[in-house]
Amino acid sequence: EVQLVESGGGLVQSGGSLRLSCAASGFTFSQYGMNWVRQAPGKGPEWVSRINSGGGSTIYSDSVKGRFTISRDNAKNTLYLQMNSLQPEDTAVYYCAKCPYPYTYCSGNYDYRGQGTQVTVSS
Numbered sequence: 001e002v003q004l005v006e007s008g009g010g011l012v013q014s015g016g017s018l019r020l021s022c023a024a025s026g027f028t029f030s031q032y033g034m035n036w037v038r039q040a041p042g043k044g045p046e047w048v049s050r051i052n053s054g055g056g057s058t059i060y061s062d063s064v065k066g067r068f069t070i071s072r073d074n075a076k077n078t079l080y081l082q083m084n085s086l087q088p089e090d091t092a093v094y095y096c097a098k099c100p101y102p103y104t105y106c107s108g109n110y111d112y113r114g115q116g117t118q119v120t121v122s123s
Contacts, residue, residue: 002026002112004096009117016086020117022079022096030054030074033099033106036081037113038092047108048094049081064090086121093118 008020020036036048049060049070058070069082079096097113099106 002098004098004112004114006094006096006114006117009094009119011120011122012086014087014121014123016121017082017084018086018119020081020083020094020096020119022081022114024077024079024096024098027098028102029072029077031102033104034070034072034079035097035099035106035108035110036068036070036079037095037097037110038090038119039095039116040089040092045095046092050099050106050108051079052105053103083119086119088121088123091119091121 003025005023012018031053033052035050037045038048039045051058051070051072055072067085071080093116095113095116097110100111
């Protein structure tokens, strides 16, 4: 059974930083690209970032480029999102989400996501 468990969210002031983690199990983590997706109150899901299976290729949405860094540790089956220079508009529930197929580029689609972790940025 695929399980994705996010942690590391919380309340932070504008300009602050947080590091999110996503512990993965139930599949061969090192074979799959992974995404971070967020959903703000009253809005639909927004794709944030993606990393390939080996960790050497990353891509970001324009809204977070230059402020957020996605990374992974395949030995620990863990995905990360380092978030710097946080702004109130970054307030959302953040989810990690698994690409559907191994060793295959996934363009923002995914087949599993975790329960999410709340990030709240105060102004």
